[in-house]
Amino acid sequence: MEKLKFERPVISRINAGIPDKFGMKTHIIPVTQIDGIPVKDILDRYGSPVYVISEKTVRSVYQEALHAFTTRYPKIQFAWSYKTNYLNAVCRIYHQEGSWAEVVSGFEYDKAIENGVPGNKIIFNGPDKSAEDLKKAIENGSLIHIDHSDELYDCIKIAKAEGKKAKVAIRVNMDTGIYPQWDRFGFNYENGEAWNAINKIMPEENLELTGLHTHIGTYIMTPSAYAVATSKLALLAVRIEKKYSHHIRYIDLGGGFASKNTLKGAYLPGTDTCPSFDDYAEAITNALNNSDIEYEHMPALFLETGRALIDDAGCILGTVLANKRLANGRRSLIIDIGVNLLFTSFWYEHNIAPAQFHQDDYEDTTIYGPLCMNIDVIRAAIMFPSLNKGDHVVISRTGAYNMTQWLQFITYRPRVVLINMKGEAEMIREQETNQTMNMLDVVPGHLKNKDE
Amino acid sequence: MRLKQNIVITETGFVFDSDTGDSYSTNPVGMELLEKLRAQMEMEEITAYMTGKYDVEPLQFQRYFDDFVIMLRHFNLMEEPE
Numbered sequence: 001m002e003k004l005k006f007e008r009p010v011i012s013r014i015n016a017g018i019p020d021k022f023g024m025k026t027h028i029i030p031v032t033q034i035d036g037i038p039v040k041d042i043l044d045r046y047g048s049p050v051y052v053i054s055e056k057t058v059r060s061v062y063q064e065a066l067h068a069f070t071t072r073y074p075k076i077q078f079a080w081s082y083k084t085n086y087l088n089a090v091c092r093i094y095h096q097e098g099s100w101a102e103v104v105s106g107f108e109y110d111k112a113i114e115n116g117v118p119g120n121k122i123i124f125n126g127p128d129k130s131a132e133d134l135k136k137a138i139e140n141g142s143l144i145h146i147d148h149s150d151e152l153y154d155c156i157k158i159a160k161a162e163g164k165k166a167k168v169a170i171r172v173n174m175d176t177g178i179y180p181q182w183d184r185f186g187f188n189y190e191n192g193e194a195w196n197a198i199n200k201i202m203p204e205e206n207l208e209l210t211g212l213h214t215h216i217g218t219y220i221m222t223p224s225a226y227a228v229a230t231s232k233l234a235l236l237a238v239r240i241e242k243k244y245s246h247h248i249r250y251i252d253l254g255g256g257f258a259s260k261n262t263l264k265g266a267y268l269p270g271t272d273t274c275p276s277f278d279d280y281a282e283a284i285t286n287a288l289n290n291s292d293i294e295y296e297h298m299p300a301l302f303l304e305t306g307r308a309l310i311d312d313a314g315c316i317l318g319t320v321l322a323n324k325r326l327a328n329g330r331r332s333l334i335i336d337i338g339v340n341l342l343f344t345s346f347w348y349e350h351n352i353a354p355a356q357f358h359q360d361d362y363e364d365t366t367i368y369g370p371l372c373m374n375i376d377v378i379r380a381a382i383m384f385p386s387l388n389k390g391d392h393v394v395i396s397r398t399g400a401y402n403m404t405q406w407l408q409f410i411t412y413r414p415r416v417v418l419i420n421m422k423g424e425a426e427m428i429r430e431q432e433t434n435q436t437m438n439m440l441d442v443v444p445g446h447l448k449n450k451d452e
Numbered sequence: 453m454r455l456k457q458n459i460v461i462t463e464t465g466f467v468f469d470s471d472t473g474d475s476y477s478t479n480p481v482g483m484e485l486l487e488k489l490r491a492q493m494e495m496e497e498i499t500a501y502m503t504g505k506y507d508v509e510p511l512q513f514q515r516y517f518d519d520f521v522i523m524l525r526h527f528n529l530m531e532e533p534e
Contacts, residue, residue, distance in 0.1 A: 006508035009482035009520040011467065013527060014475045325519065329526030361479070388512075 008386055010361040026362045026383035031315075031353045031394040035419040039317055039355040039392055042417060042425060048392070049318040049337045051403060051416040053428070055093060057313035058399075059421075062097050065309060068277035072285035075300035079123045081255050082108040084306030084400045085314070089418055089428035091115045094309075102255075102304040106133040109142075123252070123304065125171070125213070127151075127185070134158050138166040145169045145213045145252070147186055152197060159206035169211035169252065170197045174232050176225040182217045189232050198236070202244045209246065211302070212236055215254030219263065219307070223275050223283035226253055230284050234291030237299060247294075252302035253284055259311035261348040261397045277308070307400040314399025316342060317355065320391045321370055331365045333384065335393055338369025338376045341414065342398060343405040345378050352378070355392035358385040371410060408432065453521070454531045455489040469529060476527065481506075485520060489530075 032039055035054050042052060062078070069076040079102035080094035086108060091101070092115055101112035104126030112122050119140020127147045129137070134151075135158050137144050146152050146168055159166040171186025172194045187193040201209045212233045216225055230253060237248040257280055262270040288301060318337035326332050339345050352367060365384040369376040378395070387393070406413055412432035417425050443452075460468040465483050467476040478486065481502075488498045498517065503510050524530050 003507040004505060006502075006506035006513075007479060007481050008516045009479065009485050011476050011478040011482050011520065011523050011527070014477055323515075323519065325522045325526075329523060 008359055008361060012363065028353050030357055031355055034315065036423045037419060037425055039394060043317055043392055046415045046417050046427065049316055049341060049414050051314060051316050051414060053090060053399060053418050054313045055418055055420050058093050059097060061309055061312055065277045065305060068281040072281050073288060073301055077300055077302050079302060079304050081304045081306030082111060083404055085310050085403050086111055087403055087416060087428055088115055106130060109133060131158060138162055138164050141167060143167050143169060143210060145171050147171050152200060155207060156204055165206055165208050167210045168201060168207050169213045170194060172212060172214045172233060174214060174229060176216050176228040178217060178222055178225045185215050198240060211250040211252055212248055213252040213254060216256055218256050219258045220256040221258055223279045226280060227283040227287040229253060230287035231291060234288060234293055238292045247297040248299050250300040250302050255304040255306050257305050257308035259307045259397060259400060261311060264347055264349055310399035311397045315394055315396045316398050318393050320387045320389055322389055331363045332368060333365055333387060334368045334370060336370050337378060337395060338371040340371060340407040340409040342378060343402055344398065351396045353394050354385060354387055355394050358387060361386050453489060454492050455486055456529055456531055459529055461486050
């Protein structure tokens with residue numbers, strides 16, 4: 001006689017009167033494939049865990065953002081935020097799409113050059129630019145966004161010594177009506193520091209003030225904050241026109257657009273609350289179009305959007321290591337993706353889905369990573385079905401910051417795979433090995449073994 | 453290993469503990485296991501019965517069974533050994 005299909009036995013307490021906040025049953029749809037390739041096939045071929053990036057999504061989200069702005073304002077230039085994801089393949093997709101490079105360190109600057117970005121299409125932000133970095137940027141005609149007055153004086157000194165005219169912008173921080181107000185980047189608008197910096201730059205023969213920049217914050221849920229920032233920068237541009245008869249070539253609104261991830265503590269999911277590119281574009285371009293800048297001298301609008309462009313395109317695939325019951329009976333799941341690989345799990349409630357069809361027995365579950373650390377919690381509480389050891393999971397919207405902020409801790413960082421436009425998987429970053437890690441270590445002679 | 457005598461199990465998988473007033477829901481396999489535990493069957497017997505009836509490996513079944521019993525103990529549905 002044929003045996004019956006087995007279903008895992010479950011028992012759960014009935015808590016009358018406490019439905020979930022939406023009064024609906026939890027149901028997680030399994031993610032069995034990425035851009036047409038079965039998750040299992042990717043894991044079998046590249047190991048577990050593995051990061052996957054969809055080229056199709058990278059390009060389509062970029063086009064969506066570009067469309068939102070170019071249909072509202074004629075001069076738009078995106079600059080890919082290298083710190084968000086500086087895998088060379090990823091950067092090159094954005095450059096192919098027409099994006100410039102926005103870098104914040106000498107390391108990123110060199111990466112952009114190696115990725116084929118012309119020097120005059122690199123925006124150099126960040127508070128740490130060495131004399132060597134500045135010299136290189138001046139020689140290449142890059143756009144140097146000055147962060148503080150020490151850097152301003154460095155620029156004056158180096159440009160003079162090189163006999164070049166450095167293209168500079170100032171970074172401006174300001175009150176845009178949001179909390180917290182980021183005041184650590186650049187010169188303050190309200191207390192007059194920004195204007196003081198402009199007054200120092202304008203008479204300098206070796207500096208050309210090409211733009212005005214601001215980076216008001218990150219994961220900004222309020223498009224109107226960008227409208228305030230745009231208006232304030234436009235007002236500065238008008239004052240510069242009036243006092244120096246100098247026309248600013250661009251206004252750069254930095255980054256900070258929210259992705260659809262859900263922040264920890266948020267009541268509603270990010271997919272419901274995150275503004276669209278159209279919302280941001282409407283706020284920014286309206287403020288610019290309605291400013292007092294002369295029509296024939298309207299500046300280009302630069303955007304350094306990172307998170308909102310790449311987050312949806314990335315996911316990490318992993319494997320269940322174990323199931324456990326905690327002391328209070330709560331179900332917990334251990335997966336091979338830890339906080340070392342998923343840095344964003346410190347601030348997001350990431351979407352996690354099984355990669356195979358599962359039994360419909362949802363239970364409040366804590367999902368841990370594999371690290372021998374108490375803080376290694378991927379989701380503290382999620383209604384999740386029971387999975388078996390060896391089953392696979394997919395954590396989506398992980399394209400931003402994880403592949404730059406990941407930590408090498410107790411094991412190797414995994415491979416990264418790109419699913420190209422033809423739907424084929426290609427490895428774009430190899431897994432670290434013991435050799436990768438040891439090549440940087442130096443053992444002093446008296447600690448060496450005899451046979452070394 | 454025995455289920456408390458006062459536990460009521462209905463045909464629809466509704467489980468009621470008359471000592472505490474708490475109620476639970478279980479699936480058909482869970483109901484079957486509760487009945488076996490009520491009948492004081494030993495783990496080996498239960499495993500043999502279930503793996504004979506259902507398409508499940510003994511080790512896999514034992515894993516699920518262990519987890520099920522942990523939850524029964526957590527909910528105070530099992531007789532404590534004297």
